[in-house]
Amino acid sequence: xxxxxxxxxxxxxxxxxxxxxxxxxxxxxxxxxxxxxxxxxxxxxxxxxxxxxxxxxxxxxxxxxxxxxxxxxxxxxxxxxxxxxxxxxxxxxxxxxxxxxxxxxxxxxxxxxxxxxxxxxxxxxxxxxxxxxxxxxxxxxxxxxxxxxxxxxxxxxxxxxxxxxxxxxxxxxxxxxxxxxxxxxxxxxxxxxxxxxxxxxxxxxxxxxxxxxxxxxxxxxxxxxxxxxxxx
Amino acid sequence: xxxxxxxxxxxxxxxxxxxxxxxxxxxxxxxxxxxxxxxxxxxxxxxxxxxxxxxxxxxxxxxxxxxxxxxxxxxxxxxxxxxxxxxxxxxxxxxxxxxxxxxxxxxxxxxxxxxxxxxxxxxxxxxxxxxxxxxxxxxxxxxxxxxxxxxxxxxxxxxxxxx
Numbered sequence: 001x002x003x004x005x006x007x008x009x010x011x012x013x014x015x016x017x018x019x020x021x022x023x024x025x026x027x028x029x030x031x032x033x034x035x036x037x038x039x040x041x042x043x044x045x046x047x048x049x050x051x052x053x054x055x056x057x058x059x060x061x062x063x064x065x066x067x068x069x070x071x072x073x074x075x076x077x078x079x080x081x082x083x084x085x086x087x088x089x090x091x092x093x094x095x096x097x098x099x100x101x102x103x104x105x106x107x108x109x110x111x112x113x114x115x116x117x118x119x120x121x122x123x124x125x126x127x128x129x130x131x132x133x134x135x136x137x138x139x140x141x142x143x144x145x146x147x148x149x150x151x152x153x154x155x156x157x158x159x160x161x162x163x164x165x166x167x168x169x170x171x172x173x174x175x176x177x178x179x180x181x182x183x184x185x186x187x188x189x190x191x192x193x194x195x196x197x198x199x200x201x202x203x204x205x206x207x208x209x210x211x212x213x214x215x216x217x218x219x220x221x222x223x224x225x226x227x228x229x230x231x232x
Numbered sequence: 233x234x235x236x237x238x239x240x241x242x243x244x245x246x247x248x249x250x251x252x253x254x255x256x257x258x259x260x261x262x263x264x265x266x267x268x269x270x271x272x273x274x275x276x277x278x279x280x281x282x283x284x285x286x287x288x289x290x291x292x293x294x295x296x297x298x299x300x301x302x303x304x305x306x307x308x309x310x311x312x313x314x315x316x317x318x319x320x321x322x323x324x325x326x327x328x329x330x331x332x333x334x335x336x337x338x339x340x341x342x343x344x345x346x347x348x349x350x351x352x353x354x355x356x357x358x359x360x361x362x363x364x365x366x367x368x369x370x371x372x373x374x375x376x377x378x379x380x381x382x383x384x385x386x387x388x389x390x391x392x393x394x395x
Contacts, residue, residue, distance in 0.1 A: 059299025060254060060333060072296040072376055125380045130391070141370045142388045143395070197383040199303045 008119035015115030016040060019108040019161060036104055039093045040112075046089035051082025080206040087182075099221070102178025107165040109181060114157035120150035128195040149195040156188045175221035183214025254302075254334025260327040263318055266341035268351035271317070275367035280313045281389035282367075285338075286349045286359040287316055289325035293376035294358045298333040300382055301360075305337050308386050311393070314338045319346035319357060360385075364392040 020036055053063045055076035061069055094101035120126040127139050128149030136145030160181070168177045190207035275282055285301055287294040305314045316338040318326045323342065330336055341348075349359055354372055362371040362385045370392065371385045 055299075056296075059302075061295060061299065066292070066295060068292050069296050072293055076296075076300060076379060123381075125378075125384060127384060139371075139384060139388055144388065144391050197380065197387055199300060199307060199379055199383050 007122045008116050011115035011119045012112045013041075013115075015118075016108045016112030019111040019165070020105075023104070023107060023165060036101065036108070039090060039101060040105055040109065042093050043086040043090035047082040047086030048077060050085035051077035051079065054078035054081035079203045083206070083210065099175035099178060102175060102181070103168060106177045106181035107161045107168065110157050110161035110164060110185065113185060114154050114161060117150045117153040117157065126150040128192075128197055131195075147195045149192055152195070153188060153192050156192070157185075160184045160188065173221055173224060175224070176218065179214055179217035179221050181214075183211060183218055186210030186214055255331050255336050257327055257331040260330045260336055262323050263326050263340045263342035266317070266343055266348065268348050271315075271341070271348050271352070272367070274315070275363050278313055278363070278367065279365050280311065281365055281393045282313045282315055282361075282363040283386060283389070284315045284317065284352075284361040284363065286319055286354065286357055286361075287329070288319050288321045288357050289329035290321065291357045295329075295333075297358060297360075297376045298329075298335060300377065300379055301338075302334055304382055304386055305335075308390065309337055311390050312386060316340040317343050317348050319343045319349060362386070362389050364389055 017037065020040075049070070052070055055078040056063050056066075056069055058078060059076065063070055090102075090105075091098060124140055126148045127137050127142075127146035129147055130136075130144050131147040132145055133147070135148065137148045138145060164177055164181055164184070167180070186207050186209075190204060190211055193202055193204045193207060196202065271284075275284075283301075283304070287298070301314070314337065316330075316335065318329075318340060321342070321344070326340070326342065330338075330340060343349075349355070349357075352361060353369070354361065354374060356374060358376060360373040360377050360382070361369060362373075364370055370389055373381055373385070
């Protein structure tokens, strides 16, 4: 029970790597997959660490006097801090070729997020707010039908991964696919958030911010005179 | 090097400032001792659903989940009874823990021998039990609890109480 979060990490990493490998022969430069893998992993680890430390500070735990607590990720990772840190580290690691790297990682990251959410089936936490639709699920020992909100997210992230991979093959302007990924990922979390059970009001303002930033960057890239992702 | 050291000291001060005790330790009384039969009776006679958390001040995962439990109590404390069982611990350690995390809103009991969790069907620390009114066990979570599981199970026992 204690290490079920590892399933989430495993599924996310497997899905991300599978799409990265699949894309290597199609949309991405053949020699860049290893770099992309390193960048994605570096950004994810940085996001996880910063999100965990932020969650500890907000919860009243001093990470310097209790460094061992940092490893217990399961009890909380601050989503906003983790996202900002991951995007910052991504920007720094990919600074030499930011837009092309963002475009290349867009579909794999969507697949990774789908894998992360799909792990709810192993942790019995797919259920959200009550609902009486035909596909409503109940929790173990529970009696109330609930929206399988995590599975909604899985389906939407898979659609996003496939859509972005196909769109990239049409070679849009550099940065368009990457900024679309930020927009779509934030939007998926924003529209599924009301169906998700959380303590407090939830991080929906951050998802709204991500959606607006993603939309803004997308419009900027669409209007730019930059070359396409593959003109390298 | 000088800048890095300065940054580290500032960060340490900032985090220390953010991590001050939520309530003065002087406001936290000694925990009343309990036994498995007393807890069984508490659960059986409770008209509200119960979240029963087994913790100890020496348990690192317990420190980690404490802020989540405090938030859940702040949100649902009027509809759900939050009970803490401190096991294999000292009174001083227990009071410091409660003060540090502001868990004084819970009903805490002291189980020096750690007999209660075994009697309820759990092993190790931390454990979180979710009970319907009348003491029916709905869910047992072993190990550190995450936000989604806690929110989901609290909602489930609240609905059982309503329905």
